[in-house]
Amino acid sequence: MSIHIGAKKGEIAETVLLPGDPLRAKWIADTFLDNVFCYNEVRGMLGYTGTYQGKRVSVQGTGMGIPSALIYANELITQFGVQNLIRVGSAGSYQEDVKIRDIVLAMAGSTTSGINMQRFHGASYAPTASFGLFKSAMKEADKRNISIKAGNVLSSDEFYTDNFNDYKHWAEFGVLCVEMETAGIYTAAAKHNVNALSILTISDSLVTGEKTTAAERESTFTDMVYLALGTL
Numbered sequence: 001m002s003i004h005i006g007a008k009k010g011e012i013a014e015t016v017l018l019p020g021d022p023l024r025a026k027w028i029a030d031t032f033l034d035n036v037f038c039y040n041e042v043r044g045m046l047g048y049t050g051t052y053q054g055k056r057v058s059v060q061g062t063g064m065g066i067p068s069a070l071i072y073a074n075e076l077i078t079q080f081g082v083q084n085l086i087r088v089g090s091a092g093s094y095q096e097d098v099k100i101r102d103i104v105l106a107m108a109g110s111t112t113s114g115i116n117m118q119r120f121h122g123a124s125y126a127p128t129a130s131f132g133l134f135k136s137a138m139k140e141a142d143k144r145n146i147s148i149k150a151g152n153v154l155s156s157d158e159f160y161t162d163n164f165n166d167y168k169h170w171a172e173f174g175v176l177c178v179e180m181e182t183a184g185i186y187t188a189a190a191k192h193n194v195n196a197l198s199i200l201t202i203s204d205s206l207v208t209g210e211k212t213t214a215a216e217r218e219s220t221f222t223d224m225v226y227l228a229l230g231t232l
């Protein structure tokens with residue numbers, strides 16, 4: 001057991017899917033996995049292990065934002081030997097051609113978080129996806145005929161910003177969408193020499209104002225889960 005994860009040694013698989021929402025973790029376990037058991041209820045941040053096509057896999061809620069996600073990423077890697085961290089999250093589109101329910105593979109995670117500025121003494125570190133996981137997800141997307149977008153995403157420290165139009169600056173520099181954890185998870189994975197990938201489904205668009213409902217965000221993003229499970 002670690003401070004925030006109530007699993008015994010060996011109860012968590014080498015590959016863990018990481019939704020921000022713990023109820024999305026439950027939905028993924030209930031919908032896609034066999035032989036499922038719940039290994040974590042600490043703070044309601046549900047974690048499950050099961051099998052997908054005979055292969056062991058876990059799914060663990062991370063909560064929202066880099067500080068919360070880093071607690072789970074660090075404990076999963078250092079206490080439970082996790083090798084592959086695959087975020088399955090929702091994101092807001094910054095680009096006209098990135099539409100609601102589109103899937104984005106995050107090649108890199110820009111961020112407004114201060115964590116890496118502190119760590120690298122004011123210099124700018126570029127957290128990136130693991131190439132192997134990225135290639136596997138692309139291959140699965142081709143196999144399933146799921147169209148994807150890939151590029152830079154913004155991991156923001158704020159959901160509610162003071163100036164809505166600030167997003168346009170990131171958009172001008174090619175950032176595809178905004179979420180709140182990828183840059184932290186990629187950095188933790190790099191530090192510990194394990195693999196990470198963020199697969200994101202567009203839940204709303206800052207460009208058009210369209211939104212999906214909370215229920216939809218919890219439980220209808222099936223293609224992204226198939227891409228994540230396809231990397232096993």
Ligand SMILES: O=P(O)(O)O[C@H]1O[C@H](CO)[C@@H](O)[C@H]1O
Pocket residue numbers: 019020021063064065088089090091159178179180181217
């Ligand atoms: O749907 P999840 O995975 O939680 O991801 C996005 O949704 C939350 C904000 O509503 C943030 O965690 C953001 O990264």
Ligand SMILES: O=c1cc[nH]c(=O)[nH]1
Pocket residue numbers: 090091092093159178179180203204
């Ligand atoms: O962090 C997030 C997630 C979805 N949509 C947003 O606008 N921000």
